[in-house]
Amino acid sequence: MIDLIKNILADVRIDLTDEFDKNFERKAFFDKAWENTKIPNRKGSLMMRSGKTRRSIRSKLTNNEINWSSSLPHANLMNEGGEIIVTEKMKRFFWAMFYKSNGAVTKTAKGVTRNNDRNKRLTSEAATWKALALQKVGAKMKIKQRQFIGDHPQVRQRIEHVVDRNMKEIEKQIFNKLKR
Numbered sequence: 455m456i457d458l459i460k461n462i463l464a465d466v467r468i469d470l471t472d473e474f475d476k477n478f479e480r481k482a483f484f485d486k487a488w489e490n491t492k493i494p495n496r497k498g499s500l501m502m503r504s505g506k507t508r509r510s511i512r513s514k515l516t517n518n519e520i521n522w523s524s525s526l527p528h529a530n531l532m533n534e535g536g537e538i539i540v541t542e543k544m545k546r547f548f549w550a551m552f553y554k555s556n557g558a559v560t561k562t563a564k565g566v567t568r569n570n571d572r573n574k575r576l577t578s579e580a581a582t583w584k585a586l587a588l589q590k591v592g593a594k595m596k597i598k599q600r601q602f603i604g605d606h607p608q609v610r611q612r613i614e615h616v617v618d619r620n621m622k623e624i625e626k627q628i629f630n631k632l633k634r
Contacts, residue, residue, distance in 0.1 A: 458624055459518065465616045467520045471513045473612060474522065474603045478508045483601040484608045507532065511603070522603050535599030540589045548587035556580040 473484075481488050510524040524530070531538065556577070589595070 458620060462617055462620045463515055463518065463520060465620065466613055467513050467515050469612050469616055470520070470609060471511075471522070473608070474511065475508065477602040478505075483604070484606050486601070488600040489598050507602075531597055532600050533603055534601070535597055537594045537596055540591055540593045540595060542591055545587055545589070545591065548583050548589075552580055552583035552587055555583055 477483055507524065507526055507529050510526045510529060511522060512524070513520055513522045
């Protein structure tokens with residue numbers, strides 16, 4: 455009986471770890487899509503840009519429970535959403551991104567800014583970074599939830615599937631022993 459529980463927990467751990475990893479590919483928590491970033495000219499999901507959050511997720515089986523965690527401090531904030539307080543260091547980053555995006559604007563040989571689609575996108579990105587940089591130190595920024603781990607009807611369905619599969623395997627083993 456103890457082996458059955460260990461097998462079920464091990465199978466659930468593997469199955470759900472794989473499903474939580476697939477949430478990054480889906481860019482959603484199963485069927486609930488993550489909101490897009492408001493920063494213009496950014497390609498891809500915020501959660502997949504570097505892949506650090508995805509790679510940082512670990513699962514641990516202790517006694518009769520499975521825990522998923524991340525070594526990154528922002529992972530919990532992204533998973534649950536919340537607020538952060540603007541710091542001086544954040545403001546320096548926002549200014550650096552403003553100058554980086556603003557410097558990418560193409561100009562003519564006479565130094566006049568070209569009025570093309572690329573420049574319009576870059577200047578709107580620069581405007582977004584500038585707005586972030588102009589926030590006061592201590593201001594609160596809301597981080598939208600982009601859940602990738604947690605309870606969901608599909609999680610419960612996967613657990614039921616694993617339990618059923620393990621129970622059928624036990625039934626098969628018992629039947630084969632009785633048959634002899």
